[in-house]
Amino acid sequence: MNNEIRVFCPATIANVSCGFDVLGLALDAVGDEMLVRKTKEKGIKITKLTGQDLPTETLENVAGVAGLAFLAASDYQGGFEIEIYKKIKAGSGIGSSAASSTGAVWAMNELTGRPFSALQLVKFAMEGERLASGVAHADNVAPALFGGFTLVRSYSPLDIVKINTPSELFATVIHPQIEVKTSDSRRILKTTISLEDGIKQWGNVGGLIAGLFTEDYDLIGRSLEDHIVEPIRSILIPGFDAVKQKAIETGALGCGISGSGPSIFALSKGEAMARKVAQAMTDVYEKIGIDYDVHVSKINTEGIKKL
Numbered sequence: 097m098n099n100e101i102r103v104f105c106p107a108t109i110a111n112v113s114c115g116f117d118v119l120g121l122a123l124d125a126v127g128d129e130m131l132v133r134k135t136k137e138k139g140i141k142i143t144k145l146t147g148q149d150l151p152t153e154t155l156e157n158v159a160g161v162a163g164l165a166f167l168a169a170s171d172y173q174g175g176f177e178i179e180i181y182k183k184i185k186a187g188s189g190i191g192s193s194a195a196s197s198t199g200a201v202w203a204m205n206e207l208t209g210r211p212f213s214a215l216q217l218v219k220f221a222m223e224g225e226r227l228a229s230g231v232a233h234a235d236n237v238a239p240a241l242f243g244g245f246t247l248v249r250s251y252s253p254l255d256i257v258k259i260n261t262p263s264e265l266f267a268t269v270i271h272p273q274i275e276v277k278t279s280d281s282r283r284i285l286k287t288t289i290s291l292e293d294g295i296k297q298w299g300n301v302g303g304l305i306a307g308l309f310t311e312d313y314d315l316i317g318r319s320l321e322d323h324i325v326e327p328i329r330s331i332l333i334p335g336f337d338a339v340k341q342k343a344i345e346t347g348a349l350g351c352g353i354s355g356s357g358p359s360i361f362a363l364s365k366g367e368a369m370a371r372k373v374a375q376a377m378t379d380v381y382e383k384i385g386i387d388y389d390v391h392v393s394k395i396n397t398e399g400i401k402k403l
Contacts, residue, residue, distance in 0.1 A: 100133035101206055102403040105199030106396045107184045108191035109267060109361045110235040113320040113352035114300035118248040120191075120235040123267060125393030128195040129403065130159070131179040132203035139175045140164055140200075147182030148192075158193045158224030159200035165220040166201045172208045176200075185389070188271045189359035194236030197224025202241060202400045214241050215256055229356075236355065243399030245308055261395045262311040266370035268348070270377040271359040272334065273387040289324055296323045313349055313365045320350025320363065333358045338380045346376040367392065 106127040112119040128147075135141075140163040142152040154160035159178055167175070178200055184192040201220045205212050212220075218237050226232040238246040238256050245259035289297075300319045307315035330336040330353060339360050343351040347369050348362035360377065364370040370392045381388045 098207065100131060101203050102129065102131045103199050103203050103206075104129055104401050104403050105195035105202075106191075106240055106399065107269075107391075108194055108236045108239045108355075109269065110191065110233075110355040111322070111325065111353065112245075112304065112361075113322040113326065113350060114297055114304060115235070115247070116322070116325050117233050117235050119245070119301070119304070120239040120248075121245045121261075121267070122239040122243055122396040122399055123190070123269070123391065123393040124396035126183060126190070126269075126391045128183050128192075128199060129181040130196070130199040130203060131181075132200065132207065133177050134207050135175045135177055137175050138167075138173070140167065141175070141177050142180065143177045144179040145182065146180070148186050150180075150182070150186060156227075157196070158228050159196040161227045162197040162221045162224035163200045163204060165223040166204050166212075166217075169216075169220070170204075170208060170211060172204075172211075176204055176207075185271065188389075189353070189355040189357045190269060190271070190391075191236040191240065191355065193224055193228035194221065194240050197221040198237050198240040198400060200224075206402070215254060217241055218256060219254060239399065241399055244395060244397040247305065259305060260309045260311070261397050262308060262313065262316075264313075264365050265316075265395055266364050266367050267391075267393050267395065268343070268362045268364065268370045268373045268377065269354055269359050269391045269393070270339065270374070270381065271389040271391075272381060273389070274334070274358050286324075286328070293323045296321075316363065317349035320352060322352055326353055329353055329357055333360065334386060335380050335384050336360060338384075339377050342376040342380055343373050346373050348373045367394070 221237040222232040303319035351362040
């Protein structure tokens with residue numbers, strides 16, 4: 097059995113408009129890399145971290161906290177050293193903390209003979225999310241570990257369902273260079289909703305799931321509507337309404353906030369359309385004068401993988 101492993105940890109889009117805290121998908125074009133090695137000494141050490149200014153203290157790093165959760169449940173008597181090469185910017189809204197959390201526990205599981213299922217690994221990785229945002233949500237870590245689209249059907253008990261990914265579905269993500277902390281963006285949300293809004297949202301979640309399984313792209317597009325979270329969070333993202341309007345006019349199936357923002361995602365049928373949508377989105381920020389990153393990606397149906 098190998099003593100070290102290098103892995104690719106994909107960026108993810110959470111919520112996917114209508115599925116706050118329950119829907120997510122994994123991206124293929126952007127992600128972190130991690131090197132994890134076994135040690136005889138117990139515990140977790142972050143020995144290297146490049147690309148972002150993040151803490152390397154075990155209890156202050158999401159990979160360290162997730163790794164400790166893994167060790168607490170494992171029979172393995174040693175420890176691990178972790179090197180993290182961040183390609184996903186912290187606070188970008190495309191699962192930076194989830195990539196580190198899931199990459200750590202997936203690699204540890206591989207190095208110890210796969211004692212845990214993907215569902216169990218999600219529970220460990222959720223502890224990293226708890227550190228990052230104050231809430232142990234699974235809508236980013238689930239697609240990173242399962243690949244493709246995932247639905248968190250229940251948190252208690254944890255129940256995750258992998259959803260079919262239509263082959264021609266592509267994602268476009270634009271990240272305006274501002275930071276929106278997940279903890280802050282959760283703080284502004286309402287704790288109650290109207291029955292009318294709830295009915296609309298449940299219909300869209302069901303429609304999106306049905307559209308993904310039947311590969312009905314029009315149904316997918318009609319279902320990418322958020323009546324609860326987006327109206328509140330969008331005020332934190334400069335140019336959001338203009339970007340969404342341009343994406344839809346160009347031909348995107350739908351457009352919304354990626355995770356807690358500030359990244360904005362669009363789903364399109366085919367790579368050519370996804371790239372046209374990317375150009376339309378960038379045109380908006382060029383006019384506003386805000387720097388940005390943009391990614392065009394097929395949906396990653398594999399999730400984390402060995403390099």
